[in-house]
Amino acid sequence: MTAGDTPRDLMEVLRGHRVVPVVVLDDPDRADALGDALVSGGLPVAEATFRTPGAAAVLRRLAARDDLVVGAGTVLTPAQVDLAHEAGAGFVVSPGLSDGVVRRCQELGLPVVPGVSTASEIMHALDLGLDTVKFFPAEANGGLPAVKALAAAFPQVRFVPTGGITEASAPAYLAHGAVAAVGGSWMVAPDLLASGQWAEVAARCAATSRLSHHDSQGAHA
Helix, strand or coil: CCCCCCCCCHHHHCCCCCEEEEECCCCHHHHHHHHHHHHHCCCCEEEEECCCCCHHHHHHHHHCCCCCEEEEECCCCHHHHHHHHHHCCCCEECCCCCHHHHHHHHHHCCCEECEECCHHHHHHHHHCCCCEEEECCCHHHCHHHHHHHHHHHCCCCEECCECCCCCCCHHHHHCCCCECCEEECHHHCHHHHHHCCHHHHHHHHHHHHHHHHHHHCCCCC
């Protein structure tokens, strides 16, 4: 993608997968095995967070695959947007709302999902031309009741709740029409990645994929 391209719709980028695994991985040598587990589990999408020194290398390895959509998470600065773009990120996620990050993503044609937790931040995101935001940290900020309240005030906005969401709580979020997707780490828990339990990662991805597709049928009814 080159600078000046029109940003694609987030759900187009995610290929309809409504649960995004949030990955914290520092070892690029484990990226291929992780990618294999995501794909075999039927959840070929990931947000590789910029929380570790090796994150860009992990992102680059995952993005080189043609069977996986990978974005960059925990992007805090325009320089990190450039790093994510150069590494092949298909989208950018930020924990907060930064004009600089959003505008650089828009210049590069990268879908960007900034973090918000208040009505004022949502209004700021709308002013920047965005209609999809990350509700973060979701559980700490009131969970699904907060999403419902904000969605009532902003019916044009789609939310990607992330933070504290579990396999048990995800279906209720996904069943709400204002929720585009949720982010979670239960299927890519750091202890599983560190110990190389790829079969367990694949199994959790398969279970997650089933609940994701089940709830997508009623989310926009």
